[in-house]
Amino acid sequence: MVNLTIDDKQVTAPKNATIYEAAKINGIKIPILCHDKKLKPFGACRMCLVEVEQMKGRQIPACTTPVTDGMIIRTSTPDIIKARKMVLELLLLNHPIDCPVCDKGGDCDLQNLTYEYQVNANRFSDEKFHHEIDYSNPLIERDMNRCVLCGKCARICDEIVSFGALTFISRGIETKIGCEFEGALNCEFCGSCVSVCPVGSLLARPFKYKARFWALTNHKSVCSYCGTGCNLTLGVKDNKVLTTVYDENQGFHNGQLCCRGRFGYQFINSDKRLTTPLVRKNGVLTEAGWDEALELVASRLKGSGASAAALSTPRLANEELVLFKKLMETAGSANYDHSAGYAHAALTEGFARSFGATASPATIPDIQKSDLLLVIKTDSYETHPVVGFEINMAVKNKGAKLNILSDKRGKLSKLPDATTLVHTPGCEVAVINAMAKAILDEKLAAGSAAAIPGYADLEKALAGFTPDAVAGQSGLSAAAIRQFATDYAKAGKALIIFPIGNAYPGHNADLASAVANLAILTGKFGEGSGVLCMAEKNNSQGAVDMGFYATSGLNAGQIIDGCASGAIKTLFIAGENPVVSYPNRAAVTAALDKVEFLVVSDLFMTETAAMADVVLPACSFAEKEGTFTSVDRRVQHIKPAIGKIGKSRTDFEIFGTLIAKLGGQAPATPAAVFGEIAASVPGYAGMSYASLGEVGAFAPVIVKATFVAPKAAVVEPVAGKLALVTGSVLYHNGTLSQFGEGPMYVCPEGYVELSRGDAAKLKIEENDLLNVASATGSTKLKARITPRMPEGVLFSPYHFGAAGINQVWSGAPVTWVTVTK
């Protein structure tokens, strides 16, 4: 801490603070235009000029100057005010001042400063800019005539997003912000640049001209796409969510969002939302009242016992999942599950046996505190993009080493000094076992490891996994595997990150135990270390914590089989779309066809809902109250931002009414259920809506380590066929994002990605329509040729209803396919 004087006030500030930060901590406001707390100091605009006595009263920028002991600073002398006015005059000289038609009006830093400093005339005159405005992009409009060249957009795209789409072009008066070769914007569309632009140069096109910022009511919420649990502010007008509003003080991510969170909100007020219950009469889904529909469902569930089953989406709130479970128990059935039954196995089986807990012993903030990040699959960026930002920052700003084990290269591979080992698909467990073996052989294990239960068995089980033995099968060199093992073991703090989800069947309990072994062997727990298993959806971790998965009953796969065999007669699906998101579409469709009575509660008429006997219109996250639990067990409270759409009801109300109809007792409010959760779920003790507040709270994870010998599946190559791996694409999450406009503008359909080598061999060109066929079935997908794919490997995202990859993929980590034109 240093002592200094700002505006005659004695204050203290941290040693490494800038004058701007020191003033801010002490409640003194210095105006800024080009500075952003998330970015490195830049000093482009000179709005923040202050006088420092020791510098002979020279005017210096507060945002780039570090404090020193005894500094005497003045922030608003008449000279400074004059200088700031001049800065504004010069900016306004070329600025079009088209506030009436500029969407930034009312939320514009330049407008606000001009008002504050009362710059209502200009002593200078000059021509305005005549840059061409880029209207072509459906998400981001670029009008460089309004640009004040603060560089924030280019800096955030580089420093946090690490994409580098924007940069300064030309010099002097001609300087402007643009893309490479002045081309079109073709990037991740995270909208970070839009959010930090202080003027109306970069605008969110989906919100263009929709409303003025002051007309919006802001509601804090939590993103309902992936498990990162980003905090959002929804801008609401006339019961419509019109946009997401940037709030730099929100969440661990300081308001940063990904494409889905920022541009994918339109599903909330989509015209396609279901607004009334539907009951199948004479083969046709017909509008019905709630009473009729629920009565019908209740009569089917009553006393149905084990012939009833439930599948839920892990997007439901914790409170709803608890009620859903209660509903099934009231009906006498223990058959309930989520996420296709296997996508949560890393937590519910893997971590359960290795850590004695069904959650990750690490948090997202640990990423930037770590010395080494071991990431399994480059897809970790695509599945959880804002976690990806944390990885970017850890590597670029904090000097963390990044080691990646993946079946393809990806964006993370491009980070400075990142090492990516690209192994043949499906052998990640073998490689991690080989790393564990190397750690044992090179005596890098922590001294206490031998005392942990299961050590001897693990040692024995790993005997066959020497790096040399695994090298052949994985396509890696033994030296590289050993290097990864030593890097990990020798790092002070090391964190393992891997995603799980419907599209990653290989990321199973064995993978979880394999990485857990690494952490346990080397004792890598505590701040900046541990293992972070990133579950796919906004409340996937919550669904596990609430125990909404098969323990004594059938799991999702068995439930589908049960439908096909006739053992399951009534199936209640809440929010899930198995026809698209579960493997083997033909089998799932046949099973749902066969089941006697199918109830679906959803926001939309999905492929699954279209097959139902009763369809119940449910509410989106913006219309309900409850809690979501993020991948690192941050429990966050959401509240309704808008009224319910049409006659829709929350799943909470639906399950509550049904429980009552079955003669059970349902708690009346989500708060009451959360009280039960706090009393019974480990880690949630002591939580209440009031205590969660706006920032939420972490449910701690207590690790009871055990070594478990993971089974490593051996994937045998099939001659003449290519290895298809499924996964998530950056712009989508599950199947819900198909109803978000932003995601669909950027990535409207499925595709199959292949290497340049394979494309040349098969004479395939970009966008060729390919027939992808396996033993399960076939589908037609457009080709995308990229340098990141290794030869012999294909990648396809799984989110899409049309030409879905689950017509080809039967749930195996690797599917052998042929590709023809």
Next chain:
Amino acid sequence: MNPINTFVPIIQGLKITLSHLFKKPVTLQYPTERPKVAERFRGLHALNVSHNKAKCVACYLCPTVCPAKCITVEAGEDANHDKYAAKYEIDMLRCIFCGYCVEACPVDAIRMTGEFELANYSRKDFVYSKERLLEKK
């Protein structure tokens, strides 16, 4: 009762009446006769037109400032990507004719005319759409 006290006031009254018979009447024979409204009279609004287009750029300042909250603007994007009022509506039943909207407009797109005959038969006819508000030339 004094007869003088009774008749003098009556006669005085009749005198005044009589004198009025020879004065110019103040009553306006509306509707056959039309009043002349002052320049600054605040009557029905008109949307100014320039280059065959409403000048309004849908900046939302008038609905924001309007104390009666009777202006509804919805912006649209035209073929040149310019902002225009796809919907512009004033609910005259709520308007208090304060003129704040005119004052707020940054592009001189709205003014108030001398038009005061706003009576109508049904409530919905008091909601003036953009077409009805466009200045008549």
